[in-house]
Every structure is written in C-alpha cells, then in structure tokens.
Amino acid sequence: MTTVVIVDDHSIFRSGLRADLDDTVSVLGEAATVEEAVALIASLEPQVVLLDVHLPDGSGADVITRSAALLDRVRFLALSVSDSAEDVVGVIRAGARGYITKGSSGAEVSRAVGAVASGDAVFSPRLAGFVLDAFGAVAGEQAASDTEIDRLSAREQEVMRLIARGYAYKEVATELFISIKTVETHVSAVLRKLQLSSRHELTAWALERKLL
Amino acid sequence: MTIVREPLLRPRTSVVGGVALALAAHLGMRVTVVRFWLIVTALAGGAGLLLYLWLWALVPLVPARVDEATAPRRSAPVAALLVGLGAVAAIVCFSTVRSEDETASGAILALMALSGLAVVWTLLLDRTDPGRPSRYGLWVRGVASVSFLLVGLVTLLSRPSALNAVLGVAALVCGIAVVVAPRVVTLWAELQASQTARVREVQRAEIAAHLHDSVLQTLALIQNRAGASSEVARIARAQERELRDWLFTGSAPVDTDLASELRELAASIELDYAVRIDVVAVGTSHSTSSALVAAAREAMLNAARHAGGEVSVYLESTESATDVFVRDRGPGLVLADVPDDRLGIRESIIGRMSRAGGSATVKPGASGSGTEVHLHLEVTS
Numbered sequence: 135m136t137t138v139v140i141v142d143d144h145s146i147f148r149s150g151l152r153a154d155l156d157d158t159v160s161v162l163g164e165a166a167t168v169e170e171a172v173a174l175i176a177s178l179e180p181q182v183v184l185l186d187v188h189l190p191d192g193s194g195a196d197v198i199t200r201s202a203a204l205l206d207r208v209r210f211l212a213l214s215v216s217d218s219a220e221d222v223v224g225v226i227r228a229g230a231r232g233y234i235t236k237g238s239s240g241a242e243v244s245r246a247v248g249a250v251a252s253g254d255a256v257f258s259p260r261l262a263g264f265v266l267d268a269f270g271a272v273a274g275e276q277a278a279s280d281t282e283i284d285r286l287s288a289r290e291q292e293v294m295r296l297i298a299r300g301y302a303y304k305e306v307a308t309e310l311f312i313s314i315k316t317v318e319t320h321v322s323a324v325l326r327k328l329q330l331s332s333r334h335e336l337t338a339w340a341l342e343r344k345l346l
Numbered sequence: 347m348t349i350v351r352e353p354l355l356r357p358r359t360s361v362v363g364g365v366a367l368a369l370a371a372h373l374g375m376r377v378t379v380v381r382f383w384l385i386v387t388a389l390a391g392g393a394g395l396l397l398y399l400w401l402w403a404l405v406p407l408v409p410a411r412v413d414e415a416t417a418p419r420r421s422a423p424v425a426a427l428l429v430g431l432g433a434v435a436a437i438v439c440f441s442t443v444r445s446e447d448e449t450a451s452g453a454i455l456a457l458m459a460l461s462g463l464a465v466v467w468t469l470l471l472d473r474t475d476p477g478r479p480s481r482y483g484l485w486v487r488g489v490a491s492v493s494f495l496l497v498g499l500v501t502l503l504s505r506p507s508a509l510n511a512v513l514g515v516a517a518l519v520c521g522i523a524v525v526v527a528p529r530v531v532t533l534w535a536e537l538q539a540s541q542t543a544r545v546r547e548v549q550r551a552e553i554a555a556h557l558h559d560s561v562l563q564t565l566a567l568i569q570n571r572a573g574a575s576s577e578v579a580r581i582a583r584a585q586e587r588e589l590r591d592w593l594f595t596g597s598a599p600v601d602t603d604l605a606s607e608l609r610e611l612a613a614s615i616e617l618d619y620a621v622r623i624d625v626v627a628v629g630t631s632h633s634t635s636s637a638l639v640a641a642a643r644e645a646m647l648n649a650a651r652h653a654g655g656e657v658s659v660y661l662e663s664t665e666s667a668t669d670v671f672v673r674d675r676g677p678g679l680v681l682a683d684v685p686d687d688r689l690g691i692r693e694s695i696i697g698r699m700s701r702a703g704g705s706a707t708v709k710p711g712a713s714g715s716g717t718e719v720h721l722h723l724e725v726t727s
C-alpha cells in the first residue's frame with residue numbers, strides 16, 4: 135500500500151482522481167496551493183506526492199524545492215494537463231521522479247505511483263523524445279563514459295528510443311535482451327542526467343522561465 | 347418592373363475618391379456624365395463638391411479580394427496639383443505684398459489652405475497608395491515647405507501690414523511644421539500600433555491562463571473519466587488539441603514540417619476511429635516526402651482500423667535519414683497471411699516506400715503483441 139498526497143488546485147480533479155486510484159494506493163490528504171502542500175507534506179510525509187505542474191500561487195517545482203529536505207523519503211510524481219516538455223522539465227529538474235498526463239486512467243496513475251514509490255522513474259514517450267533531442271542523441275552525440283553527464287550512453291539512447299516508440303519497460307527489456315531491472319537502472323540514470331546536466335538545451339529554457 | 351442596381355460601393359482603383367465611378371455604376375449612367383454634373387453643380391454654389399465629400403466619407407469601399415492589395419490606388423496626383431496651386435498663390439503673394447495688402451493676405455491664406463491640404467493628403471492618403479513613387483510625398487512636402495518659408499520671409503522683410511505680419515509668421519511656422527509632420531505621424535502610428543499589440547498580448551495571456559486553469563483541466567478530467575478510447579474522450583481530446591493550438595501557437599505561421607504533418611494526420615484519424623495516437627517527434631525534420639507521409643498515413647489508418655486503442659508514432663529525423671515507427675497493440679498480423687488482393691500494406695506502404703527509394707518493414711510488436719511498421723527513408727541532397 136502506497137501512501138499519497140494529491141496536490142492540485144481543482145477540487146473536481148482531486149476527487150475524480152481519488153475515486154479512480156485503485157486499492158494499492160491510499161490517499162492521505164489533498165492540497166490546493168503551494169503553501170498548503172508544503173505544510174501537508176511536511177506533516178504527513180507520504181511516500182509519493184502527486185503534484186500538479188501549475189498551481190495558483192506558484193508551480194509544482196516550488197513545492198519540490200521547498201520540500202527539498204524530505205526528498206530522500208518523499209518522492210514526487212508530476213501531473214500535467216499537457217505533455218509538452220516545457221511544462222514538465224521544470225518539475226523534473228526540481229526533483230520529480232517522473233510525470234504523467236492528467237488524461238491517464240486511474241490504473242495508469244496507480245501503476246506510476248507504485249513505480250515511483252519503489253524508486254523507479256516514470257518516463258512517457260513524449261519525455262523520452264524530449265530527452266533524445268535535448269541531449270543531442272539525434273545529432274549523433276554519445277557519451278564516452280558512464281560518468282559523463284551531458285550526453286547519453288549508447289544503451290541509454292536505445293532505451294530512450296524504444297520508450298519514445300511506445301514500448302513499456304518490460305517490452306524494452308525483451309527487445310534489448312536485458313532484464314527489467316537493467317532497463318530501470320538506465321532510465322534512472324537518464325533521469326539523473328536530466329536533473330543534473332548543464333547542457334544549454336536544458337538550462338537555456340530554464341533560464342528563460344526563471345527556474346534557475 | 348424593378349431595376350436591379352449595383353450596390354453603391356467605391357472601387358479601390360480610382361481617380362480621386364472613386365465617388366463618380368461608384369455613382370455611375372449604381373445609377374447605370376456613364377461615368378463622364380456623372381463627372382460633368384458633379385463639376386457643374388460644384389461650380390454653381392459648391393453643392394456638387396459637398397455631395398462628393400459627403401459620399402466619399404460615407405460610401406464604403408468594395409471589400410478587398412484575398413489576392414489584392416488592400417490600399418486604394420488613386421490615379422490623380424491631387425497633392426501635387428494642390429501644392430502647385432499653392433505655389434501659384436505664393437507667386438501672387440510675392441508680386442502684391444508691397445502694393446496691395448489685402449490681395450496678399452488672401453494669397454497667403456490660399457497658400458496655407460492649398461499646401462496644407464496637399465501635405466495632409468500625402469500623409470493620410472498617398473502614404474499607403476502603392477501607385478505612388480517612393481519620393482512623391484517627400485517632393486510634395488518639400489515644395490510646400492519651401493513655398494511656406496519663402497512667403498513668410500518675403501512678407502516679413504517687406505514692411506507688411508499688421509495682419510500680413512501675423513500671417514507671415516504663421517507661414518514660417520507652417521513651413522517648419524511640414525518638415526516635422528511626417529516624423530510625428532510615423533511616431534504616433536508606431537505608438538498606436540505598439541499599444542494595440544500590447545493590449546492584445548495581455549488579453550491573450552489572460553485568456554490563455556484562464557482557459558488553461560479551467561477548460562483544459564475539465565477536458566483532461568473528461569478524458570480521464572470516460573476512458574481513453576471512448577467517443578467522449580476522443581471528442582474531448584480533439585477539442586483540447588484545437589484549443590491548445592489556438593492558445594499557444596497563436597498567430598505563428600503554419601510550418602509544414604513532417605512532424606506537424608504527422609500530428610495533423612493523427613488528429614484527423616482520431617476523429618474517425620476509436621483510437622488514441624501519440625506522436626513523438628525527435629530532431630528537426632527538414633523536408634516532407636509525400637511518399638513517406640502517405641505511407642505513414644496508411645500505417646496509422648491500418649492501426650486505427652484493425653487495432654484501435656493506443657497507437658504510438660515515433661518520428662526521428664537525422665541528418666542522413668528519416669525514420670517513422672507506427673506501433674499498435676492490436677491482435678497483430680503476419681504479412682504472409684494477408685491475402686494478395688489486400689492492397690493496404692503491400693501497395694500503399696511497402697510498394698510506395700520502395701518506389702520512393704526507402705524501405706518499409708512490418709513486424710509483430712515487442713513481446714509479440716500488436717504490429718510495428720517501420721518506414722525508413724534516406725535524405726537525398
């Protein structure tokens with residue numbers, strides 16, 4: 135059973151989501167603003183926070199930065215009304231472990247919550263596509279070593295390509311003859327690069343939106 | 347019997363204001379006749395002139411066709427004529443300013459009226475007229491300014507009467523004003539335009555924020571509650587996409603790269619079938635190959651028809667090649683089992699791609715579920 139707090143300014147959406155989540159998830163509380171969310175997360179310490187990207191008094195990224203002290207216990211999963219990279223990369227770079235669109239079904243959200251709670255990253259095809267673009271994978275750039283943070287390794291590129299093509303982690307594993315665990319490791323590595331890299335494709339638009 | 351009359355509209359190409367042409371067309375008379383009567387009544391007490399100005403102000407222009415320049419063309423060089431008459435008035439003024447004070451005052455006033463009108467005409471009407479040479483307005487205003495300044499100086503230097511001294515100073519002021527006027531008009535127009543643009547931008551941002559917070563959320567909720575491939579969800583999704591395009595792309599020019607073309611195709615297929623097509627595009631697609639687009643469309647249609655549910659489309663454009671993957675999660679198909687008379691895959695996808703110099707492979711999707719079509723096309727430079 136995963137404990138969850140829902141942060142979204144639309145009460146209809148909160149109650150709708152709450153009703154849709156299956157019984158692997160238990161909702162501890164709901165918040166509508168950044169202030170409420172920060173206080174609630176600090177007092178309840180849920181395993182996962184379902185976080186809207188846009189809030190009336192700030193953004194989802196603000197909630198994460200202000201709860202930074204809890205980041206090793208509380209994991210954040212961004213919920214966005216759109217799946218445009220601009221909306222999402224801000225929260226990812228602030229520390230979210232993945233994102234899903236609000237159009238996703240209750241079962242999909244529950245699955246994503248479970249994945250994030252167990253330490254995995256949740257990547258959508260659109261986000262994988264953005265990552266391939268942002269890290270210059272299409273132009274043929276490739277990391278020389280695993281420690282390099284501004285480019286993706288060959289294996290990471292393959293994994294991202296398959297996710298962009300709509301493959302689930304399990305299918306990626308079958309396709310590449312590796313275990314699901316290895317796929318998850320690659321995805322987490324990519325997520326870490328996405329959060330820490332200072333490639334200008336990532337920093338330029340973050341600067342533009344005053345996120346740095 | 348009723349007479350069907352042409353609507354009273356001024357044409358965009360005319361001599362002065364297009365009023366005579368409009369009247370002639372409306373009344374079914376020859377245009378020379380209309381012009382003749384206008385001139386006669388104008389000379390007899392000015393009624394024709396008043397009628398002309400009144401109709402000019404109130405009769406609308408013919409609505410512009412799309413392929414046509416919107417600014418009206420006027421063939422008569424009215425401003426040049428006016429400024430020429432002004433120059434005549436200036437000469438009258440020079441020859442009378444020492445002897446006949448009253449004639450000189452009249453001449454100065456006439457100069458002001460004629461040249462002033464000429465300047466206004468160039469600034470308001472000729473400026474947008476595509477039929478005028480680029481330096482036309484400059485010449486007219488130059489001549490107006492010089493005649494104003496000369497008249498002012500000559501009048502003031504020739505021991506004028508009190509009234510003429512005042513008029514002389516006024517003429518000097520007019521001469522300087524004419525030089526400054528175009529700049530002021532331009533500045534004013536720019537200020538107006540930037541203000542309008544700003545107001546529009548602010549309004550747009552406000553609407554976008556509001557719709558984002560309300561309508562888009564509601565549409566997302568509808569899709570969420572109705573299930574991904576239900577009728578309601580599809581309509582909500584189409585609405586969401588339309589609204590989003592309108593909100594965030596705004597008036598940006600429509601670029602026809604491969605990615606946007608595939609997205610449009612996906613959107614139109616989603617309307618017809620119970621399917622959700624996710625298009626992910628990577629890299630910058632340079633050229634659109636019609637064969638590739640057509641084959642991708644066929645692949646998406648097949649997926650929508652035979653599989654439905656979720657379909658993933660992935661487009662990768664590199665320097666050397668373009669790849670499109672269309673993946674569905676349907677019952678799957680084996681190419682050898684497809685009857686020969688079914689042209690969908692063999693002709694429209696594989697045949698088309700090989701004729702265009704590319705290749706297409708159809709194989710079962712990962713872990714044996716569904717089908718994946720891979721289109722590959724090298725970039726030819």
